[in-house]
Amino acid sequence: MKQLFLLRHGETNWNLEGRTQGRRDSRLTPGGLQQAELAGQKLMNNKIQVIYSSNLNRAKSTAMIIKEQLGIPCHYDHGLSEMNFGEWEGLTIKEIESNYVDDFSCWRDTPHLTLIPKGENLKNAQKRIVEAIENIMIQSKKDRLVLVSHGAVIKLYLLHVLGMPLSNFYRLKQNNCAINLIEYKECGPVLVKYNDLSHLDILSVGDEHE
Numbered sequence: 464m465k466q467l468f469l470l471r472h473g474e475t476n477w478n479l480e481g482r483t484q485g486r487r488d489s490r491l492t493p494g495g496l497q498q499a500e501l502a503g504q505k506l507m508n509n510k511i512q513v514i515y516s517s518n519l520n521r522a523k524s525t526a527m528i529i530k531e532q533l534g535i536p537c538h539y540d541h542g543l544s545e546m547n548f549g550e551w552e553g554l555t556i557k558e559i560e561s562n563y564v565d566d567f568s569c570w571r572d573t574p575h576l577t578l579i580p581k582g583e584n585l586k587n588a589q590k591r592i593v594e595a596i597e598n599i600m601i602q603s604k605k606d607r608l609v610l611v612s613h614g615a616v617i618k619l620y621l622l623h624v625l626g627m628p629l630s631n632f633y634r635l636k637q638n639n640c641a642i643n644l645i646e647y648k649e650c651g652p653v654l655v656k657y658n659d660l661s662h663l664d665i666l667s668v669g670d671e672h673e
Contacts, residue, residue, distance in 0.1 A: 464606070464646055464647060464648060465600060465605075465606050465607070465608070465646070465647040466509075466606065466607045466608070466644060466645070466646050466647075467596075467600065467608050467609075467610060467644070467645045467646075467647070468506060468509065468511065468607075468608065468609045468610065468642055468643070468644055469610050469612065469617050469620070469621075469642070469643040469644075469645065470502060470525070470529075470609060470610065470611050470612070470640060470641070470642055470643075471611075471612065471613060471614055471617055471637045471638065471639055471640060471641055472491070472495070472499075472517075472519075472521045472522045472524070472525040472611060472612070472613060472639065472640070473491045473492075473494075473495030473496060473497075473498040473499040473502075473521070473524070473525045473639050473640050474491065474492050474494050474495035474498060474639040474640075475488075475489040475490060475491055475492060475495055475521050476489040476490055476492055477489035477553075478492075478495075478639060479492060480555065481555045481556055482553055482554060482555055483548050483551045483552055483553065483554055483555075483556075483559065484521070484545065484548075484552065484613075485545050485546060485547055485548035485549070485551070485552040485582070486519065486544060486545060486547050486548075486552065487552045487553055488519055488520045488521055489521065490520075490521070490524075491521060491524050491525065494666065495521075495525075495639060495640075496524075496528065497666065498525075498639055498640035498663055498666065499524070499525040499528040499529060499640060500528055500532070501640070501662045501663055501665075501666070502525075502529060502640045502642060502662055502663075503528055503529040503531075503532035503533060504532065504662065505642065505661075505662035506529065506532075506533065506609060506642070507532065507533065509607060510607050511533055511535060511607050511608070511609050512535060512605035512606065512607050512608065513535055513536050513537075513538070513603060513605045513608050513609070514526050514529060514530055514533075514535060514536065514537040514538070514608070514609045514610075514611060515537075515538050515539075515540055515543065515599050515603075515608060515609070515610050515611070516537060516538070516539050516540070516543065516610070516611040516612070517539070517540070517541075517543040517544045517545065517611065517612045517613060517616070518539040518540065518541050518543070518544055519544050519545060519613070522543070522544075522611045522612055522613065523539065523611075525611050525640070526539075526609075526611040529609065529611070540595055540599065542591055542592065542594065542595025542596075542598075543592070543595055543596075543610065543611075543612045543613075543616060544612075544613070544616075545612070545613035545614075545615060545616060546582070546583050546585075546588040546613070546615040546616065546619070547579075547581075547582045547583040547588070548579055548582045548583075549579045549580050549581035549582025549583075550563075550579070550580040550581050550582070551563070551579060551580070551582065552582075563580065566578070566579065566580065571633075573630065574629065574630070574632045574633065575628065575629035575630045575632065585619065585629045585632060586629060588615065588616075588619055589619040589620075589622070589623060589629065592616050592619050592620050592623075593619075593620060593623050596610065596620055600647065614637040617637050617643060618632060618635040618637055619632075621635055621643065621654065621657075622635065624645060624652045624654055625654060636658055637658060638658060638660055638663075640660075640662075640663060641658040641659060641660050642656060642658075642659040642662070643656055643657055643658060643659070644656035644659075
């Protein structure tokens with residue numbers, strides 16, 4: 464039975480500022496680096512064999528810290544990169560709400576119907592993400608894998624696993640360096656652990672934006 468540990472990257476400067484990151488990057492904060500270290504320590508007892516990471520720097524930095532702790536290979540996959548938020552990237556929620564009134568209203572009320580200017584929609588992003596993860600799970604000969612990615616990526620994959628419509632996008636939460644566990648049984652993938660933050664108890668875990 465294969466096990467997939469899904470992990471969101473550590474806290475970034477833009478997370479603290481409430482800016483939408485998407486395909487753009489900002490560095491991990493000192494707190495984000497510590498979150499990654501604590502996540503690595505949490506995973507040490509799970510006999511992890513390989514790491515796959517988004518190719519964006521905030522995920523790669525998180526993955527490298529875990530790689531050094533576990534002493535295992537790490538591979539980067541463009542298919543695991545964050546959803547493209549187009550013209551909204553680099554903007555705060557207030558800035559998006561002010562400059563894209565109708566689009567933002569649609570995003571909040573019916574995210575599955577929203578066309579973000581020059582960005583991805585949820586349907587296309589989910590298709591890309593599911594294909595990337597399923598290819599990894601099929602091609603990898605390892606049974607215990609860690610995937611380091613992004614908030615929207617993990618939520619879209621979990622919606623797929625749970626058979627939930629994309630309209631439920633806001634019903635799932637993913638904190639920085641939260642751990643999720645999916646086990647691939649004969650009956651299909653089963654969500655065993657969700658948004659686990661127990662390894663970050665010594666830190667003050669805030670409420671981050673995507």
